């Protein structure tokens with residue numbers, strides 16, 4: 001009688017264990033790694049650690065740079081407002097973060113004299129347009145926040161009196177102004193209950209904090225400034241009483257009213273500083289055998305939120321857990337290959353940067369793929385697998401699986417079969433509902449594969465009280481649960497790498 005065939009998948013899954021996961025996570029989620037903020041020392045240290053693990057395990061680096069084949073370097077930009085921004089109308093000087101502030105970009109690197117065009121509420125919809133007869137091309141526009149309202153506060157431009165997008169969100173107005181060709185928008189609130197100084201003080205720390213952005217040719221948002229009512233009234237050569245009367249007339253007629261305000265020149269300097277920051281994805285490759293042209297990507301992001309107000313955000317679950325999991329899986333697959341049980345398809349373990357800033361690392365990889373997207377069969381993304389959310393407290397071990405049948409129905413079926421055979425987790429699909437407000441399908445790195453028509457499965461434990469808090473620490477990680485989840489991804493990757501047929505795109509679910 002022949003011996004039963006050994007289940008190598010089961011044997012090598014033993015290497016994906018709590019102890020090994022803890023070893024990696026203890027390093028990545030330690031204070032020494034400073035919360036791994038994109039482009040900062042701790043993130044570079046994390047990338048170097050992961051590259052080292054890939055190398056030690058025997059994976060190859062697929063980058064064409066012999067000195068550093070494991071890291072895909074690219075630049076992001078750190079953007080901050082400079083000190084000493086100024087705004088003057090006539091002889092009056094106004095103060096940055098007291099009388100005015102900016103969001104997004106600024107074209108005013110040098111002191112510039114401008115004559116803003118007053119565009120009322122800056123609204124355009126059927127039956128109401130502040131832009132009729134107004135050419136704002138290349139100009140700076142002054143817009144009042146809010147929208148026409150009745151005496152009882154009900155919005156006049158909606159059928160049922162509820163606020164419209166114009167009243168709710170300045171960005172709708174900024175977008176409309178940009179569509180009309182405006183260069184910048186200056187927003188002002190004439191609401192007597194608004195307290196500009198208080199708002200500026202509250203937003204000050206956020207506005208002053210550096211933001212990290214992808215390097216793009218043009219800014220994605222219209223430069224928008226906010227000014228105190230005193231600034232706008234002086235600029236328009238008017239006073240609060242006259243402005244109140246003007247707005248009351250709009251409310252009465254439910255139509256824009258041409259203003260007789262005579263705009264004065266204004267001098268503004270608001271400098272946006274852009275400093276390039278280098279960051280990197282880490283890639284570990286295991287070449288397949290007879291089907292090596294097909295590539296299976298297993299991804300996680302190693303970046304997190306860094307240090308805020310002197311406190312290190314260690315991001316043990318987010319996404320130290322996923323990062324530790326893919327490094328451990330890479331080690332298991334590499335050992336299997338050394339022992340003569342390597343995968344038929346190729347595997348790329350992709351540890352991306354910049355996720356917390358806006359999925360930058362996966363976006364960069366998707367635009368600069370090392371293996372063609374057409375050859376990339378799936379992306380299995382692991383982002384937060386070490387904890388339990390409130391929904392599953394005291395319930396059987398589970399994992400959310402997101403997106404697994406959106407592009408390839410078979411992927412979900414294969415994952416279910418692997419789970420049934422090996423891990424018996426409760427697979428929770430609730431976030432596949434396109435109506436779910438969390439929109440997790442769009443919120444981690446797999447999405448940059450899905451937009452390129454690469455089927456994805458996203459493994460996730462859901463959010464919890466320590467999500468994006470300094471308390472996301474390794475002491476709270478549930479390693480037995482994390483081990484099970486990592487093993488499910490391992491078994492799925494193993495099956496996908498070794499099965500006869502390629503997973504094909506056969507659907508396009510929302």
Ligand SMILES: [Zn+2]
Nearest residue numbers: 318319355383
């Ligand atoms: Zn995350």
